[in-house]
Amino acid sequence: MFDPNTIVDRATYAHPHQLAVGVEDVLVNGAFAFKDGKPTGAHTGRFVHGRAWLRAAAPAYARGGCRAAPSDWSWGK
Secondary structure (H helix, E strand, C coil): CCCCCCCECCCCCCCCCCCCECCCCEEECCEEEEECCEECCCCCCCCCCCCCECCCCHHHHHCCCECCCHHHCHHHC
16 A cells, blocks of 8 residues: 555656655565665566567577567467
């Protein structure tokens, strides 16, 4: 839960990597990822890839890990 009146986004187009303020604690999978306004460094979650991701196949890394076109997806045929 959070109070939307305390959260402020500081990022701009000129400076997109500014952190938002007003978030004190964030729990991910029951562990603190953000505590007392600071990141904990805990690896509590995992990245979820989209349908286009090719996993660890060697040609995938040459193209950044994604399928080149929708026709390459199994559901696109």
